[in-house]
Amino acid sequence: MLDKFKQKFVEEALDNVADLEEALFQLEKEPENEELVERIFRSMHTIKGGGAMFGFNDLSAFTHNLETIFDMVRNKKLAVDKEIISLTFESLDYIRQLLDLGDLTDEEGINRQKEYIAKIQRYFTPDVSAPAASKAAAPAAPAPAAPAPAAQSKKNYLITIEPLPTLLDNGTNPLFILDDLTAMGDWKTMAFIKDIPPYADFKPLTLGIRWQVLLSTEQDVNDIKDVFIFVEDECKVDIAELVPGNYIAESPEPLVALLAKAAADEQYLKAADFEQFKVVKKTAPKPKEEKGKAAADAKISTMRVASSKIDELVNAVSELVTMQAQFSLLAEKNGDPNLIAMAEQMEKLTRQLRENSFEMSLIPLQGELVRFQRLVRDLSKTLNKELEFVVEGGDIELDKNIIEHLMDPMLHIIRNSADHGIELPEERIKKGKNPKGTILLKAFYSGSSVIIKISDDGKGMDPDKLLKKGIERGLVDPGVTLSKSEILNLIFASGFSTAEKVSDVSGRGVGMDVVKSKIAEIRGDVIVDSEKDQGTTLTLELPLTLSIIDGLLTKVKGEQYVVPLSNIERILTFVEVEFSQSGLSKSFLYQGEQISYIDVAELFYSQKQDDAKRKILLVKFGDRRVGLVVDEIVGEYQIVVKPLGRYMRRIDMISGASVMGDGSLSLVIDTNRLINYYNQRRLKKKESE
Amino acid sequence: MSEKIESITSFKSAGEYFGLSTMVIRHILERTTITNVPLAKPYYMGIVNNHGNMIPVIDFRKLIGVETDEPQPEASIIVVSVDDENTSLLGFFVDEVYDVFDANVETLDKNVVLNIDNSLTKTMKGSLKYDDKFVYLIDMQEMSNILEK
Numbered sequence: 001m002l003d004k005f006k007q008k009f010v011e012e013a014l015d016n017v018a019d020l021e022e023a024l025f026q027l028e029k030e031p032e033n034e035e036l037v038e039r040i041f042r043s044m045h046t047i048k049g050g051g052a053m054f055g056f057n058d059l060s061a062f063t064h065n066l067e068t069i070f071d072m073v074r075n076k077k078l079a080v081d082k083e084i085i086s087l088t089f090e091s092l093d094y095i096r097q098l099l100d101l102g103d104l105t106d107e108e109g110i111n112r113q114k115e116y117i118a119k120i121q122r123y124f125t126p127d128v129s130a131p132a133a134s135k136a137a138a139p140a141a142p143a144p145a146a147p148a149p150a151a152q153s154k155k156n157y158l159i160t161i162e163p164l165p166t167l168l169d170n171g172t173n174p175l176f177i178l179d180d181l182t183a184m185g186d187w188k189t190m191a192f193i194k195d196i197p198p199y200a201d202f203k204p205l206t207l208g209i210r211w212q213v214l215l216s217t218e219q220d221v222n223d224i225k226d227v228f229i230f231v232e233d234e235c236k237v238d239i240a241e242l243v244p245g246n247y248i249a250e251s252p253e254p255l256v257a258l259l260a261k262a263a264a265d266e267q268y269l270k271a272a273d274f275e276q277f278k279v280v281k282k283t284a285p286k287p288k289e290e291k292g293k294a295a296a297d298a299k300i301s302t303m304r305v306a307s308s309k310i311d312e313l314v315n316a317v318s319e320l321v322t323m324q325a326q327f328s329l330l331a332e333k334n335g336d337p338n339l340i341a342m343a344e345q346m347e348k349l350t351r352q353l354r355e356n357s358f359e360m361s362l363i364p365l366q367g368e369l370v371r372f373q374r375l376v377r378d379l380s381k382t383l384n385k386e387l388e389f390v391v392e393g394g395d396i397e398l399d400k401n402i403i404e405h406l407m408d409p410m411l412h413i414i415r416n417s418a419d420h421g422i423e424l425p426e427e428r429i430k431k432g433k434n435p436k437g438t439i440l441l442k443a444f445y446s447g448s449s450v451i452i453k454i455s456d457d458g459k460g461m462d463p464d465k466l467l468k469k470g471i472e473r474g475l476v477d478p479g480v481t482l483s484k485s486e487i488l489n490l491i492f493a494s495g496f497s498t499a500e501k502v503s504d505v506s507g508r509g510v511g512m513d514v515v516k517s518k519i520a521e522i523r524g525d526v527i528v529d530s531e532k533d534q535g536t537t538l539t540l541e542l543p544l545t546l547s548i549i550d551g552l553l554t555k556v557k558g559e560q561y562v563v564p565l566s567n568i569e570r571i572l573t574f575v576e577v578e579f580s581q582s583g584l585s586k587s588f589l590y591q592g593e594q595i596s597y598i599d600v601a602e603l604f605y606s607q608k609q610d611d612a613k614r615k616i617l618l619v620k621f622g623d624r625r626v627g628l629v630v631d632e633i634v635g636e637y638q639i640v641v642k643p644l645g646r647y648m649r650r651i652d653m654i655s656g657a658s659v660m661g662d663g664s665l666s667l668v669i670d671t672n673r674l675i676n677y678y679n680q681r682r683l684k685k686k687e688s689e
Numbered sequence: 690m691s692e693k694i695e696s697i698t699s700f701k702s703a704g705e706y707f708g709l710s711t712m713v714i715r716h717i718l719e720r721t722t723i724t725n726v727p728l729a730k731p732y733y734m735g736i737v738n739n740h741g742n743m744i745p746v747i748d749f750r751k752l753i754g755v756e757t758d759e760p761q762p763e764a765s766i767i768v769v770s771v772d773d774e775n776t777s778l779l780g781f782f783v784d785e786v787y788d789v790f791d792a793n794v795e796t797l798d799k800n801v802v803l804n805i806d807n808s809l810t811k812t813m814k815g816s817l818k819y820d821d822k823f824v825y826l827i828d829m830q831e832m833s834n835i836l837e838k
Contacts, residue, residue, distance in 0.1 A: 315775075319741035559725055604727035642743045644726070644736060645776040647836055651728055657736055657743045665724040665738055 009054045010099050011304070016043040017092050017099075022370050024088055025377075031080035040088075041070040047095065058113055059098040065120045066091050072124055087120065089374070154185065156242040157224060158271055159213040165206045167234045178211065180227045185217030186249035190259060194266045212262075212269055216248035240271040247277040307400060310361050317350075317357045318548075318640040324350045325661040358545060359397075365443055365452075366394035368403055372414055376439060379418040386425050386436040387418055393443040398450055399545045405522045406452075406542070409515040413454050413538050414439060416512075421458030421536050431533060433457065449566075450544060455537035461530040463487045469496065488528045489623055492516040520672055522546060523564060525620075549641055551658075552617070553634040553666060556600045557607065560666035561630070562639055562658060563617055567671045569625060570618040571633065577616065588627065590618075597627030598678050600669075619671045626675050641668050653677050691795045697817075699790070699824050700767060700783040703755035705803065707783075708792075708817070708824040709769060715778060716768040717786055720761075734782055737766065744768055746780035747836070753809065759784070771833045779836070792817055797826060808835055 020043045027036045044067040051060035066088065072078040094116055104110050159181065163174055178189060189211055196208035215224070221239055228237050247255050254276060262269050324346055331343035369391055376389035398406075422428075422437030429435050434457075442453045463484055470476040470490045490496055494513040512526075519526050523543050530536040543549070543566065551562035552571075577588040587596040597616060601607050609631070617628045639658040644651070653674040654667045696711035716739060723735040723746050732751040736743045746766055750756060763785040770777045797815030803825055812832040816823045 315741055322741070559727075642738075642741060643776060644743050645745060645778060647745045647779055648726065648729065648733075648736070649837075651726060653728070654726060657724070657738075659738050659741070663738075664722070665736065665743075667724070667726065 006054045008304075009050045009056075013047050013050060013099055014096070016047050017095055018367065018370055019043050021089070021092060021374060024085055024092075025370075025373055027080060028082075028085050034074070037070060037073050037080070041067065041074055044070060056098065056102060058104045058110075059095065062091075062098065062113060062117060063095065065117050069120060069123050078123065084123065087123075089377075091116065091120065154216050154218050154244070154246075155220070156244060156248055156274070157213075157215045157217070157221070158240045158242055158269060158274070159215060159224065160238040160240075160268060161211045161213070161228075162236040162238075163207050163210070163231070164234045164236075165208065167207045167231065168205050170234075172231055172234065174207065174209070174211075174231075177227055177231065178213065181213050181215060181224070184219050184223065185215055187216070188214040188248060188251065188255075188259060190263055190269070192266050192268075214242075214248050214269075216246070242271055242274045243277055245277050247274075252277075310357075313357050314361055317354050318642075319659075320350055321354055321640065322659040322661070322663075326663055329661055358548070361400055361545075362397035363400050363403060364395055364397050365403065366391070368407065369394055369441065372410065372441070375411065375414060376418060379415070383418060384424065385418065385422055387422060388436055388438045389414075390438055390440045391443075392440065394441075396443045396445060396450060398542070401546050402522050402524075402542055405518060406540070409518045409526075409540070410441075410452070410454065412512075412515050414441075417454065417456035417458065417536065421456040421460075423459050445544075446541075450542045452540040452542065453537055454540070455535055457535040460532045460534050460536055461488065461491070462532055466490055485529075486623065488530055491528060492526070492622075523549070523566065546641070549639060549668070551637055551639050551668065553637050553660075554615075554617070554630040555632040555634060556630050557605050560634070560660065560664065561600070562637070562666050562668045563619070563628070563630075563671060564668070565636065567619045568617050569620055572616040572618060572627070574612045574614060574616070577627075588616075593625075595625055595627050597629055598675065599629045601629070601631060603674075603678060619675075621672060621675050626671075628669075628671065628674075639666070639668070692793050693795045694791050695794045697790055697792050697794075697819075697824070697826065698767070699787040699819065700749075700765075700781075701785040701787050702749040702783045703753065703757055704759070705753075706787060706819075706822045706824045707749075708819075708826045709767065709829060711789060713769045713771060713829045714767060715770050718766040718768060718780070720764045720766070720782075723782075737780060739768065739778075742775050742778055744778045744780045746782050749781045749783050752781075753803075761785075769829055771830055777833070779833070788820065790819060792819065794826070811835070 020040055023036050023039045023043070027033060027040065030036070044063055048060050048063040048067055051057070051063060069078065069084060069088075073080055073084075078084075098104075101109070104113055161174075161177070167174060181187065182189070190213075192210040192212070193208065195210070196202070217224075221241070224239055225237075228235055258269065258273055261267075324343075328343045328347060331339040334340075373389050373391075376387050379385075380387035417439050418437075422439070423431070423433075425435035428437065437456065437458055439454065439456045442455075444451055466487050467476065467482065467490075470487070470493070471478050473493075473496055475490060475493045475496060476482065491512045492515075494511070496511060496513070512528075516526050519540055519542070523546070525541045527539040527541070528536070529539070549562075550565040552565055552568060554561050554563060572590065577590045579586075579588045580594075586599070587594050589595075595618070599609070601609055611631070614629055614631050615633050617630060618625050619628055637660070639660075641656040641658055643656050644654065648654070653670055653676075655670040655673075656668045657665050658668060660666055697708040698711045698714055699706055699708045701707075718737065718739060721737055723737055725735040726733060726745070729735075729745075732747050734746045734748045736745050738744075744766075761784045764782060765786050766780040766782050767786065768778055768780045770779065794814070794817075797817055799815045803810075803813065803816075809832075812828050812835060814826045814828045816825045818824075
């Protein structure tokens with residue numbers, strides 16, 4: 001049980017860290033923004049508090065120190081500078097580590113923690129020898145003199161509680177009332193026991209105690225009255241407001257004396273007794289105050305739900321959609337007008353439900369982009385380049401499964417841009433460019449797909465150089481003329497990396513070919529464009545969702561197969577083309593282009609057919625086109641793709657199955673994998689011959 | 690003699706009796722339309738749809754390498770899953786679901802003599818006598834590992 005809470009805390013803390021990171025980036029740009037400082041302080045405070053509550057004591061201790069810095073910034077005792085921001089970024093990494101590790105147990109870790117804390121404390125301990133502190137010391141005023149505006153919101157009350165002796169009869173425990181009261185702020189309580197009879201006459205069910213509570217709280221009189229709401233009739237309650245001040249929490253000498261005297265004399269305290277504290281100076285705000293405020297602000301506008309639950313919901317709704325389609329069909333056949341009306345109503349509801357639940361599985365891209373911001377910031381340091389990462393349209397939403405698949409490819413592209421694309425500042429100045437290089441990420445919707453363009457204003461790619469490398473690597477036959485886009489597309493060929501030497505940042509052997517195949521996995525596409533000295537742009541074209549696709553329903557040997565519409569360029573009839581047999585590969589001539597084709601019936605069922613009524617689907621395969629011959633075309637459908645499970649994983653040219661309106665199943669073809677499979681099989685055949 | 694009582698669901702295929710731990714069984718479906726999946730291993734009959742889950746179905750006769758023309762009027766699909774994941778659902782097309790009974794799985798006869806494909810022999814934990822019949826007990830985890838390859 002506790003582990004569950006702990007896990008939740010870690011999740012939430014990681015969110016807080018992410019939020020902190022985002023706020024820090026903004027703070028770097030506008031160091032004077034008080035709102036940002038407040039946001040940072042709050043996030044830290046939440047991490048600290050939660051950490052202590054869930055047994056992350058080292059985390060809590062560490063964050064406390066970090067929080068102190070921002071508390072000083074908040075109170076204008078410290079100015080935000082680059083060093084503080086860098087230190088905080090570093091600290092966030094460390095907080096992530098601590099969240100992962102939990103409390104430190106090994107010596108090494110504990111020492112490291114001490115080092116970190118010492119590093120942070122330099123900012124606020126008046127140690128002259130520390131260079132960082134001297135800089136910060138100038139705006140920093142001595143702490144105790146600082147005004148504490150926050151304490152004013154607290155009020156002090158004297159609450160006198162005189163329960164009837166019969167209070168215990170209905171099971172009320174007066175101590176709970178006291179607990180409720182004391183939970184509201186700082187407190188002192190006194191019990192008056194004069195009315196308790198001597199032991200001989202003592203009746204355990206008769207209450208003889210009266211109380212007085214001193215309470216310093218932010219909440220108002222009505223909140224205090226609410227505590228007594230259930231004992232109104234059994235309790236006489238008097239609430240008096242006292243002079244403001246922090247004396248209840250601090251309990252100075254006179255207060256202690258006052259309380260002791262009242263207890264000894266069994267005399268109620270009076271509001272007037274507290275006039276003497278009027279002059280007491282207010283001191284620094286208590287962190288407690290912050291906590292209360294945060295709680296008051298918190299409105300539940302979002303909820304945390306396990307993503308597996310959303311997946312389940314989406315699955316159930318997809319199932320409902322197919323069931324509903326079957327129901328509508330049945331109703332229509334039946335002809336009963338009542339049934340038809342009901343089916344229509346249900347259709348409306350189902351559609352709404354489907355839209356809602358699919359929307360739920362979408363998450364904004366922005367949240368995931370912060371890590372790239374961080375990456376670029378870190379890279380600019382390691383590469384000695386001036387880099388800026390700009391995001392446009394980060395608020396668009398994508399299926400979380402797509403975002404998961406997108407992170408590695410995007411990371412790779414951005415690394416490439418920073419490492420190979422953008423030049424060193426001197427070089428840029430020589431070229432007459434802004435010494436600061438920009439990596440722009442632009443995301444937008446286009447029809448039923450999402451486009452993400454990642455471009456840099458770096459040196460771009462040199463087609464001549466690429467072609468030379470392509471020939472060296474044996475990817476291009478020398479003497480062949482390639483168009484510019486064909487040359488640029490060489491970067492997607494496996495074993496092609498233009499980095500002169502392998503660097504730490506990019507060029508670890510995985511290249512753009514991996515990016516291409518990763519994106520293809522989620523039925524997306526990558527397009528490259530580059531202009532020498534102007535920069536490079538990589539465009540990712542992605543589907544909105546993975547589970548629903550627009551597909552063309554076809555039939556092969558009586559079985560239903562769906563081909564994603566996004567892969568199909570054209571549908572051809574046999575009359576439009578001219579078949580030719582050149583060596584082993586089967587191909588046809590269409591509009592002057594030699595296109596190889598796959599007879600699906602032959603591949604799947606090893607059956608040759610000579611039916612001239614069959615159709616050819618012209619599908620995209622990289623930058624080529626391949627024909628797929630099918631028996632019959634039924635029509636266009638929107639379908640929900642269901643995976644075939646782990647035992648069918650080997651058959652990857654079928655990406656899943658879909659339930660059709662009449663309850664029958666159709667298989668969804670992954671054209672890229674189908675063509676790859678066909679080519680590999682042909683190669684094997686060739687070898688064995 | 691140690692005792693470990695487990696519930697066993699037995700079924701008949703190609704004249705032999707087999708048993709599965711009832712714990713791994715998720716559903717028992719009636720014979721229904723099975724959609725063929727091309728290029729799958731020959732013992733796969735295809736997939737069926739059950740509440741939106743696509744379940745691959747294995748012809749148990751073909752799996753153990755016995756092909757008879759014996760009719761299967763009581764044929765059913767036993768749906769199993771080694772874990773609780775929907776992607777691990779697997780159906781066995783069998784001649785007949787025979788009985789569910791409790792048995793001590795510690796006293797299995799380990800010398801299974803069933804003339805089947807070698808790789809599958811490993812999946813048979815042993816046999817036990819029930820209702821005057823030899824029931825070959827299947828280790829579903831082992832079976833799953835082999836089928837997944």
